[in-house]
Amino acid sequence: xxxxxxxxxxxxxxxxxxxxxxxxxxYRLLNGGINVSGLLAQDVEGRDRGDTPxxxxxxxxxxxxxxxxxxxxVLSQMHGxxxxxxxxxxxxxxxxxxxxxxxxxxxxxLGRTLxx
Amino acid sequence: xxxxxxxxxxxxxxxxxxxLAIGLVxxxxxxxxxxxxxxxISEPDNGKASIxxxxxxxxxxxxxxxxxxxxxxxxAFVEIPQSVLYLLGISGTGYVASKTIxxxxxxxxxxxxxxxxxPLSAARPASPQTVPPPPPGQA
Numbered sequence: 408x409x410x411x412x413x414x415x416x417x418x419x420x421x422x423x424x425x426x427x428x429x430x431x432x433x434y435r436l437l438n439g440g441i442n443v444s445g446l447l448a449q450d451v452e453g454r455d456r457g458d459t460p461x462x463x464x465x466x467x468x469x470x471x472x473x474x475x476x477x478x479x480x481v482l483s484q485m486h487g488x489x490x491x492x493x494x495x496x497x498x499x500x501x502x503x504x505x506x507x508x509x510x511x512x513x514x515x516x517l518g519r520t521l522x523x
Numbered sequence: 524x525x526x527x528x529x530x531x532x533x534x535x536x537x538x539x540x541x542x543l544a545i546g547l548v549x550x551x552x553x554x555x556x557x558x559x560x561x562x563x564i565s566e567p568d569n570g571k572a573s574i575x576x577x578x579x580x581x582x583x584x585x586x587x588x589x590x591x592x593x594x595x596x597x598x599a600f601v602e603i604p605q606s607v608l609y610l611l612g613i614s615g616t617g618y619v620a621s622k623t624i625x626x627x628x629x630x631x632x633x634x635x636x637x638x639x640x641x642p643l644s645a646a647r648p649a650s651p652q653t654v655p656p657p658p659p660g661q662a
Contacts, residue, residue, distance in 0.1 A: 417536070417539050420540075421591060421595075422595060424547055424550055425584075425591055428549075429584050429588070432553070432584075435560065440561060443577075445571035446564075466578070467577075470578045470614075474581055485596065491593050491596070491601060492601055493603070502606055509617040512617070516624050520624055
């Protein structure tokens, strides 16, 4: 057996496997095959249960922005002269934005829990 | 001892192929709906989609995909810098903290004699595994 062929088969097989997992899940998220009802709704007991609190909206926008920004950064550095030997560093501002988004979301959830 | 290197390579390749085949079977069953993923990001008790589960899912796929792509391009496992570990740590901690708050709410509701959970809109149907089979002769 050609060693390089086996290694290449395994490498691209692994990438194919990840794609085979991601594509059906993404497709079902978009066409309603995966339940997303109540994703932005308040889940804490009380009078505003079921409403859409702003901290949940900013949270989903924040995480999608952070993930896409980092993915674009990696993709833009991938096609350089030499292959990358490490994942690129996450910019400090992006890390702060991501952590801040989590803190706001969790604070909002905790605050509503204590209030109710 | 090149013979031992060849044997080690063949065994390694066979084991890796077996794991890859298992992974592909799982992916195939998800794609053909034999593994139900419709409640993948939902709370198990009230069927409401969970935003923290969603962010955890997105993050895992994106970071795993980027890591895999870079590893294939460079031909070796790439290093993961500390800032990426912080990012994953924040994501995981946020998930755990959110679930802890929800569990606290349910615990206090039970202590107060209220129902611990109430469905918002979509109630999760009973899992097929929990439905008792019909008695013999009535199927």
